[in-house]
Amino acid sequence: MLPTDVTLPPLDDLLGTARVVTLPLVTRFRGIELREAMLLEGPNGWTEFSPFTDYGDDEASHWLAAAVDFGWAPTHPLLRESVRVNATLPAVAPGEVAHILDRFPGCRTVKIKVADFGQVLADDVARVAVARQYLGPEGRIRIDANAGWTADEAEKAIHALAGFDLEYVEQPCATVEDLAQVRQRVKYMGIPIAADESVRKAADPLAVARAGAADILVIKAQPLGGITAALAIIAEAGLPAVVSSALDTSVGISMGLHLAAAIPQLEFDCGLATASLLAMDVTDAPLLPVDGQLSVQRIIPSTALLASQAATADRTNWWLARLERCYELLR
Template identity: 65%
Template structure:
């Protein structure tokens, strides 16, 4: 049963969180928080997403706020550091935000930058984490197959744990996986799962070695767990620049997966200057806690979005609710 729209809007708080570094082209992250019977929950699809795509994020918010979550199999989650497409000289300061993290995910293929920039950034990360650390790269589907093969070959000397979404389509992922097999570097799928009409298509096609799973885009913890079970591939649970509330949703998902062999991308609260929680879910000794954070009323007020942005988000909630209402009834 869906909660009534008035129940969502009645507790909705729209917030703006300033970021420490530019990431995904933004310096401020906006989100809507609701307080349901299970606790606080989050709706924060990126502003460019249409209502059909954003509706899955609202379904996830309802799932986390109005439905009991699976019992956790673990009470803390090891997380990776996230390194934006910064200059190599800025890498040490970024990694300092993730104390104890043994794994770093490095953004590559940034528009306006070159492969040389990527190599310098990845080299700087490898030098800091040392030979025992784990380094993964994420191209966000911005290479074609030839570019991906060239780039992966150039980055291979840095002992990559895996390459995330090097190309856009399932067919391209399958091809690059074959082309780079001799380098023994796994291919991970992210956008081909969370932005696909069929999130299992990449697994069926044998186009990836592992999947990156995010609770909000996939419709919530329960839906994501079904996808993990049906895919039959190793997974990494990640986030989408969430507040501590959204990160908690990801942590509950990660805690319910029986086999979790990879460090998760759930340390991204460290990318914000401020957060909504009394005790933010930032990494400590390389892990975050599996818990619903206590939300600070003072922080909600301090981070409150201007009226025009609040109205924009609440109107978006109304539109997406109609989509959820329609698809749930099918």
């Protein structure tokens, strides 16, 4: 899973710089209110290992490969100094939409979470309607169902939301077969289908492209094993890519920015402004959008914030043990 030109550093080198933080979110997102992450320092600078806590070691080991790739591997040429980014709107009530979107100054695109557990299609329509009003007619709206619909539910929902001029629909269904079916059903409407989980959680991340099940790939650096691996997937798939984060700290977002900056053609705004969803970060200068863009840069964590946001001893030990298990899988 590591690039061929990268040697796995000694475990003691990783353990020696490991810092674990617990960061509060502005609003509940992906079912959590606190985000845990481990930061590591390599020869290239700081890097991040932050698979969600419910992920097994096999999946989490890809995230460790990404951390090693960003911290220890030769860097890729950067083709741009900044990246346009989208706002991310959790599945909040309509009255909270403006408060959330105000945290993304200058962003012309909003990704809206839909199909959330416990909500119905009418909730999604209401949320998207307020976001469209907030953005105005020139703004871009994409929706993300996180595989929450069946093919029939997806078709119905896309019809209900099409009037808001959708840029694309991200991962409406769980399986590649259902994605392909939905793509065919709504093709006449001119609404593209993007694949996220079918890329980053798949044994074969290229299967969705080979099946003609998506028009766009949503690429996350950490789950795919790092920048080197992600660039190879994008090149072989031959589809437009949107680089996104996984609710990372600004250190992890920096990894995503370096990936986005290395892609030859970047047609869409990227989902890398998620530091705006954190109430606290690991740097005094978090990667927050300015005029809808983020500058491509490495992040050096603040010593004071690493201390004030440090995880408890029990949680730190849990992460250190996880790091060791994933290291053995990579070795």
